[in-house]
Amino acid sequence: MASSLTKDSVQPGTPGSGKTFFGHPRGLATLFMTEMWERFSYYGMRALLPLYLVAPAGLHLDAATATAIYSVYLSLVYLLALPGGWFADRVLGPRRTVAVAGTVIMLGHLTLALPNAGTFYAGLGLVAIGSGLLKANISTMVGHLYDGPDDPRRDGGFTIFYIGINLGAFAAPLVIGTIGQKVNWHLGFALAALGMALGLAQFLLGTRHLSPRSNVVPTPLSDREKAATLRKAALWAAVAVVFYAVVGFSGAYTLNWVMVPIIVAGLVIPVVVLARIKRDKELDPTEQSRMSAYIWFFVAAAVFWMIYDQGGSTLSIFADGRAENSIFGWHFPVSWYQSVNPVMIMAFAPVFAALWLALARRGKEPGTATKFALGLILVGASFFLFLAPLSIAEGGHKAAALWLVAIYFVQTVGELLLSPVGLSVTTKMAPAKYASQMMGVWFLAVTAGDATTGLLGVAGVNLDKMGIVALEATLAVVAGAAVWIYRNKVKQLMGDVN
Numbered sequence: 001m002a003s004s005l006t007k008d009s010v011q012p013g014t015p016g017s018g019k020t021f022f023g024h025p026r027g028l029a030t031l032f033m034t035e036m037w038e039r040f041s042y043y044g045m046r047a048l049l050p051l052y053l054v055a056p057a058g059l060h061l062d063a064a065t066a067t068a069i070y071s072v073y074l075s076l077v078y079l080l081a082l083p084g085g086w087f088a089d090r091v092l093g094p095r096r097t098v099a100v101a102g103t104v105i106m107l108g109h110l111t112l113a114l115p116n117a118g119t120f121y122a123g124l125g126l127v128a129i130g131s132g133l134l135k136a137n138i139s140t141m142v143g144h145l146y147d148g149p150d151d152p153r154r155d156g157g158f159t160i161f162y163i164g165i166n167l168g169a170f171a172a173p174l175v176i177g178t179i180g181q182k183v184n185w186h187l188g189f190a191l192a193a194l195g196m197a198l199g200l201a202q203f204l205l206g207t208r209h210l211s212p213r214s215n216v217v218p219t220p221l222s223d224r225e226k227a228a229t230l231r232k233a234a235l236w237a238a239v240a241v242v243f244y245a246v247v248g249f250s251g252a253y254t255l256n257w258v259m260v261p262i263i264v265a266g267l268v269i270p271v272v273v274l275a276r277i278k279r280d281k282e283l284d285p286t287e288q289s290r291m292s293a294y295i296w297f298f299v300a301a302a303v304f305w306m307i308y309d310q311g312g313s314t315l316s317i318f319a320d321g322r323a324e325n326s327i328f329g330w331h332f333p334v335s336w337y338q339s340v341n342p343v344m345i346m347a348f349a350p351v352f353a354a355l356w357l358a359l360a361r362r363g364k365e366p367g368t369a370t371k372f373a374l375g376l377i378l379v380g381a382s383f384f385l386f387l388a389p390l391s392i393a394e395g396g397h398k399a400a401a402l403w404l405v406a407i408y409f410v411q412t413v414g415e416l417l418l419s420p421v422g423l424s425v426t427t428k429m430a431p432a433k434y435a436s437q438m439m440g441v442w443f444l445a446v447t448a449g450d451a452t453t454g455l456l457g458v459a460g461v462n463l464d465k466m467g468i469v470a471l472e473a474t475l476a477v478v479a480g481a482a483v484w485i486y487r488n489k490v491k492q493l494m495g496d497v498n
Contacts, residue, residue, distance in 0.1 A: 028160060030203060033203075035168070037168060038105065038195075038196060039166075039167075040172045041194075043168065043173065044191065045112065045127065046070075046338065047172060047173035047177040048335060054320065057185065059120070063317050065255075066313070067317065067453065067457040067463055069259070071309065071451070071454035072259045072262050072266075072454040074446070074450040075446075076262055077127075078132075078135075081132050081136040082441075082443070082444065084097070084133040087133060088137045090219055090220060090221045093217040094138075098133070098134055099200070102130070105127055105130030106130075106193050107126055108127035108129075108130055109190070110193045111123030112189040112192070113186045113187070123189075135443070145157065166343075169341075172338075173338040173339045176192055177334075181334065259454065266450065270298075270447060274295060274441070282433060290429040290495060291429070293494045294425075294429050296493075297425060300373075301372075301446070304376055304418055306452050307379045307382070308415065316335075318390070319337055319401075320334045322398060323389065323403070324400055325401055327401055337404055337405075337408065345416070348413070349420075369484070370484065371418065372422070372480075372483050373480045376418070378410055380477035380480060382411045382414065385407050386473075387466055390464065390465075394466070422442060423442065426439060
């Protein structure tokens with residue numbers, strides 16, 4: 001990336017030297033590369049995870065259990081983004097929190113690389129904790145590079161950063177997935193650790209180019225608060241240790257003793273957080289109204305992610321056993337399907353951005369509720385499309401790879417309609433009191449969706465059966481239709497937010 005740094009002039013207050021990264025503060029290169037390598041490790045491990053869980057040479061679990069573990073893991077990652085933001089705000093600051101996060105993620109992948117089922121689950125926990133710490137803070141540091149929200153380079157900087165995410169996500173299944181499936185599962189997980197190590201090294205070497213603000217703890221805990229927090233943490237840790245020791249020694253322990261509490265937390269915490277904000281008497285009537293509208297978007301997003309994230313579990317496990325994973329006679333590893341979405345995102349995101357701009361100039365850009373409705377209907381349509389390869393497989397044949405590519409394509413279009421819009425509307429509708437917390441609240445929609453999938457898996461529901469797939473597809477389409485029907489009411493609640 002050094003070759004792309006030029007001697008352009010920079011605005012006052014930009015961190016680092018006079019060099020820039022594509023006209024942006026040089027610190028963006030550091031964060032771009034850090035996030036690219038972190039996503040490389042994360043998505044590489046994700047591509048392997050469900051396949052390893054069902055593989056005879058892996059943990060050899062049934063599809064429902066594997067989907068439950070995968071979904072609970074994703075739910076935990078997004079659930080931990082909220083305390084990850086709190087930890088940076090109150091304890092270490094974003095920069096040191098990201099350094100700690102990268103170290104924890106790397107250790108997690110190394111633990112996954114050990115050929116032992118017990119350490120494997122410990123490794124998943126470490127990666128989830130590290131990802132939660134990192135996810136909440138690295139984007140914050142991108143924002144610190146610019147001179148406030150009105151800096152004209154800000155949106156472009158986040159766009160470049162987003163490209164780094166998708167580059168890592170695209171390359172990971174091709175590299176880590178191939179090594180894991182074709183050579184050795186644990187070598188694949190070790191390669192994910194190497195990716196995170198490269199990202200961490202890049203971050204530590206480039207921290208001098210970051211804004212000084214990223215090293216500040218915005219609202220540090222007082223000594224009294226630190227002592228109280230440590231006491232509470234120690235108490236809950238002791239309760240957990242004693243509880244699981246009793247369960248373990250009694251011989252009653254199963255994996256559900258860990259998964260079910262996480263699922264319950266993933267379903268209850270989003271409701272509690274939204275209810276707490278909605279019932280806050282300090283919010284003015286406009287903020288209260290916007291929160292009522294936001295609940296519509298939150299529930300819609302939870303339904304969307306419940307189906308969308310099965311692209312890495314239900315669809316992947318289906319492809320592993322019942323799809324012909326070849327195109328024109330060229331065979332490829334199942335994990336490669338996970339590269340389809342990021343390459344399509346990179347291809348179509350600029351198209352959608354240009355489309356919304358062109359429609360806005362004519363006064364015809366669809367509203368937020370309309371975009372959400374279309375996103376939900378499309379993710380539902382993708383599962384209606386899934387019925388075709390399922391039917392082919394039930395007939396004793398292997399489904400063509402292009403069926404799965406088509407499903408991922410429809411889901412990607414739905415994502416582009418809902419995800420960026422959701423991020424934007426979250427920042428626009430956030431009450432002033434909760435401005436810094438609302439992005440974590442948005443991530444809780446992903447938590448709720450994945451926790452629902454995990455609950456179905458724990459209950460033993462096989463999610464690649466035609467009946468349940470049709471039911472999920474119908475739920476998404478009905479939810480999309482409801483948002484569409486009530487779009488004017490939602491718009492009224494949003495007030496002057498577009």
